[in-house]
Amino acid sequence: MDTSKDIFLNRLGQTSPFPFLIEVSHADGSYIYDTSGKAYLDMIAGVAVNNIGHRHPKVISAINHQLDKHMHVMVYGEFIQSAQNDFGKKLTSLLPPSLNAVYAVNSGTEANEAAIKLAKRVTGRTEIISCIGAYHGSTNGSLSISANEVKKTAFRPLLPDIRFIKHNDLADLSQISTKTAAVIIEPIQGDAGVRIADEVYLQTLRKVCDDHGVLLIYDEIQCGMGRTGKLFAFEHYPNAIPDILTLGKALGGGMPIGALVANQTLLKTFTEKPMLGHITTFGGHPVICAAANACLAVLEYEIDWSDVKQKGDFIAASLETHPLVHTIRHKGLMFAIDLTSPEQVNLVVKYCLEDGLIAFWFLSHPYSFRLSPPLNISMIDCEKAVNIILNSFDKVYQLK
Secondary structure, eight states: OOOHHHHHHHHSOOSOSSOOOOOEEEEEBTEEEETTOOEEEESSHHHHTOTTOBTOHHHHHHHHHHHTTOSOOSSTTSSOOHHHHHHHHHHHHTSOTTOOEEEEESSHHHHHHHHHHHHHHHHSOOEEEEETTOOOOSSHHHHHTOOOHHHHGGGOSOOSSEEEEOTTOSGGGGGOOTTEEEEEEOSEETTTTOEEOOHHHHHHHHHHHHHHTOEEEEEOTTTTTTTTSSSSGGGGOTTOOOSEEEEOGGGGTTSOOEEEEEOHHHHGGGGSSSTTSSOOSSTTOHHHHHHHHHHHHHHHHTOOHHHHHHHHHHHHHHHTTSTTOOEEEEETTEEEEEOSOHHHHHHHHHHHHHTTEEOEEOSSOTTEEEEOOOTTOOHHHHHHHHHHHHHHHHHHHTTO
16 A cells, blocks of 8 residues: 555655655644654744744634635636735735735746736836846746756746846846846845845836836745745835735745735736736635735734844844854845755754754755744744754764
């Protein structure tokens, strides 16, 4: 008889030769439990997805309430559904007035695909500028504007007219021109190892885009929804508001959703020339929108942003003095911890897992490991995490 591991490895598509292979029984708060009863302190949160922890009771309640009403009834954009309306009203209420309309999709990468189309449709141009180090997804279009060539080569040809500039480099902004439809940028790059943009850089980028009639897109799929200590990462840069914002990951409180946010005038261009310029069957699914609306309410009313900063600073200060650590980059509870070699990173992740803590890698920065715990993790669990990670550092350091 096939075991659960056999079925996982032989009946499901695989993404890596080295899966964690934790057999999940259940999850709650900041912990995941396997079928043997072992508890794992989740310092990754599904890679910045479970920002309010696993199975937040308000999200569960919202899902159950919507299930009692209806699930999918029609492709997105045809019927008026209260869950979609409530989600759109709540999300836009938390954003600047210029970002006043939402197009709900199924994931962050779909939001970026839609953003590419919207930029081309609005401007009539084809060039998209992205950043070296960027990760915007793995579908054909979003992969085209991502920077990791190792991940792209096997799937070429990709989209034409894509240009890459250095993140946080003022001189490279000269490459933006009247041929450019949009610049898409993560204000805080995730997969590149938590690279934080300077305020002057983003302000200058905003001005250059304005001068050339170029749309500015912020991909906050990973760095948004409170991850950096503010609800949206661009709130750290109040003088550099984007024209288009893409969201995903944590937006659904653990359920799959993405969102393309822009001014209503821009989004309306999808309705004509051609009509149905962007369509989705399951985008805006009412159960998912209900979960997202509840998640937004939790982030708005239950998360103390000063507490997020305090916990992030505590973790960084506790780890950065260890001799194994070269550098720690963090904003809020978004961390990249640089070691000497990928081998050391792999061992640290391995030892942490053995001791009941989940850390993880970056796709494009093998010398770092990542941490992205739930925003509402307790300080007791932060201290526990620090002790487990330091213990793993000690084990690796002794091997030098």
